[in-house]
Amino acid sequence: MREMEQIIILPYRKVLQIAWQGMRIRLLKTFLVTSCIALALAFLTFIMCSNGMVEQLGERASEQLQQRLAREGLLEQLLSTEQRSQTAWMLGIALMISFAGIVNAMLISVTERFREIGTMKCLGGLDSFIVKLYLAESLFQGTVGTTIGIVVGVVLAYVEGLNRFGSEAFQLLPIVTLVQILVISFVAGVVLTVLGALYPAWSAAKMEPVDAMRSEV
Amino acid sequence: MASDHIISARDVKRRYMMGEEVVWALAGVDLDVHRGEYLSIMGPSGSGKSTLFNMIGGLDRPTEGTVIMDGHDVRKMDLRQIAYLRCHKVGFIFQTFNLIQVMTAEQNVMLPMTFAGVSDEEASRRAREILERVGLGKRYDHRPGQLSGGQQQRVAIARSMANDPDIILADEPTGNLDLKTGEEIINMLAMFRDEFGKTIISATHDHKMLAASDRVVYLVDGKITEIKQRHELKIEQGGIADKKAETKLSGRQ
Numbered sequence: 001m002r003e004m005e006q007i008i009i010l011p012y013r014k015v016l017q018i019a020w021q022g023m024r025i026r027l028l029k030t031f032l033v034t035s036c037i038a039l040a041l042a043f044l045t046f047i048m049c050s051n052g053m054v055e056q057l058g059e060r061a062s063e064q065l066q067q068r069l070a071r072e073g074l075l076e077q078l079l080s081t082e083q084r085s086q087t088a089w090m091l092g093i094a095l096m097i098s099f100a101g102i103v104n105a106m107l108i109s110v111t112e113r114f115r116e117i118g119t120m121k122c123l124g125g126l127d128s129f130i131v132k133l134y135l136a137e138s139l140f141q142g143t144v145g146t147t148i149g150i151v152v153g154v155v156l157a158y159v160e161g162l163n164r165f166g167s168e169a170f171q172l173l174p175i176v177t178l179v180q181i182l183v184i185s186f187v188a189g190v191v192l193t194v195l196g197a198l199y200p201a202w203s204a205a206k207m208e209p210v211d212a213m214r215s216e217v
Numbered sequence: 218m219a220s221d222h223i224i225s226a227r228d229v230k231r232r233y234m235m236g237e238e239v240v241w242a243l244a245g246v247d248l249d250v251h252r253g254e255y256l257s258i259m260g261p262s263g264s265g266k267s268t269l270f271n272m273i274g275g276l277d278r279p280t281e282g283t284v285i286m287d288g289h290d291v292r293k294m295d296l297r298q299i300a301y302l303r304c305h306k307v308g309f310i311f312q313t314f315n316l317i318q319v320m321t322a323e324q325n326v327m328l329p330m331t332f333a334g335v336s337d338e339e340a341s342r343r344a345r346e347i348l349e350r351v352g353l354g355k356r357y358d359h360r361p362g363q364l365s366g367g368q369q370q371r372v373a374i375a376r377s378m379a380n381d382p383d384i385i386l387a388d389e390p391t392g393n394l395d396l397k398t399g400e401e402i403i404n405m406l407a408m409f410r411d412e413f414g415k416t417i418i419s420a421t422h423d424h425k426m427l428a429a430s431d432r433v434v435y436l437v438d439g440k441i442t443e444i445k446q447r448h449e450l451k452i453e454q455g456g457i458a459d460k461k462a463e464t465k466l467s468g469r470q
């Protein structure tokens with residue numbers, strides 16, 4: 001029996017073109033998902049930055065600021081153990097919200113397209129094509145959403161800082177800590193988005209096309 | 218192996234588990250499909266038409282038995298060979314059209330060609346040519362949401378023809394359409410058989426959609442109960458519309 005031929009592997013340029021076209025036409029949904037990612041990341045970065053500032057109050061705040069805060073009873077409150085455990089809680093919640101929000105948004109956005117994935121497989125699309133398609137899409141949404149979210153979160157944290165600590169807010173957070181926060185947030189946002197998309201996309205891709213097309217959401 | 222059989226199914230079985238219960242959606246089907254024929258798979262809902270459709274088209278693998286397509290055993294193919302088969306050898310048409318919603322009619326028809334490695338210019342030229350053939354020459358830039366059911370199904374037909382496959386597989390292609398639009402779709406499939414020698418395999422539960430068939434396979438509970446040739450069919454088609462036509466004819470004589 002003669003060997004059956006194999007389908008070609010699509011070049012990346014083609015995959016990107018199809019991904020981009022889909023996101024453009026699905027503009028509202030792309031926007032909603034990206035906003036969801038941005039929101040989660042804004043919350044996370046905001047909490048991390050503003051916690052970072054408070055933690056440094058004892059060491060980096062000037063005498064006057066410390067005295068003023070002490071007078072208002074704020075310093076004691078901010079550095080109290082209850083406040084600290086509350087801060088840890090907030091951070092935990094921020095992490096959970098980011099995780100659940102992003103993963104949920106991606107899960108919905110992919111599962112509602114299971115039929116499309118099945119159809120593409122019927123037309124000769126390979127599993128790897130499906131995975132690359134959603135990788136491209138989620139990388140884009142993850143990068144844009146995370147970047148916007150981080151900028152918003154940092155700006156809001158400094159606005160709050162200015163409000164509470166005056167212009168000293170800018171020197172409270174050491175540069176190293178700020179960079180750490182930015183890197184951690186960025187990696188967390190992008191990785192969560194990509195994994196949130198790839199997991200359902202991959203499970204749909206490896207199904208037989210009929211099964212993917214049958215699963216209605 | 219006789220080369221006029223484009224598909225040979227031998228003792229094909231497909232089992233589903235419904236919890237503890239075993240359902241044999243196909244309970245041993247033998248079927249040879251001739252090159253260039255219009256074969257209808259007829260049976261009530263739940264008789265296993267879609268399951269058979271999936272087996273023949275390489276959309277699912279049989280639990281037991283073999284499907285030979287064009288000399289190749291579908292069960293022995295790897296993923297890239299199956300994808301090649303779906304892309305080049307078979308064109309699929311579904312009851313629910315299954316067009317890609319974010320793509321225009323033209324892009325939908327181009328997609329299988331893209332998967333086949335055809336350049337954009339060539340794919341676009343060919344897509345418009347096929348859309349012209351199915352009467353949608355002016356609608357190439359419309360997305361599925363902007364088209365009627367009948368028009369969407371014609372885009373799906375055009376898409377199934379994209380890579381010039383030998384076989385067109387249609388699962389209840391008229392199921393979501395009114396009678397007149399359904400007949401147009403059936404006639405279009407028959408046209409592709411007549412003009413290009415395509416093998417058409419179409420599942421239906423509607424007697425009115427058998428008119429173009431060369432052969433009808435009757436499926437009940439996952440088994441073929443009867444196979445009828447075209448001339449045997451004529452007698453069977455005792456629909457009211459046919460009777461009227463007959464009386465008219467005989468009245469004129």
Ligand SMILES: Nc1ncnc2c1ncn2[C@@H]1O[C@H](COP(=O)(O)OP(=O)(O)O)[C@@H](O)[C@H]1O
Pocket residue numbers: 233234235240241242260261262263264265266267268269
């Ligand atoms: N994915 C599935 N899981 C369980 N049972 C199924 C599945 N697909 C089909 N069946 C069963 O197999 C039988 C045949 O189904 P199907 O091929 O869809 O029939 P038809 O297309 O003729 O309506 C039915 O009893 C159906 O319930």
Ligand SMILES: [Mg+2]
Pocket residue numbers: 266267268388389
């Ligand atoms: Mg069916």
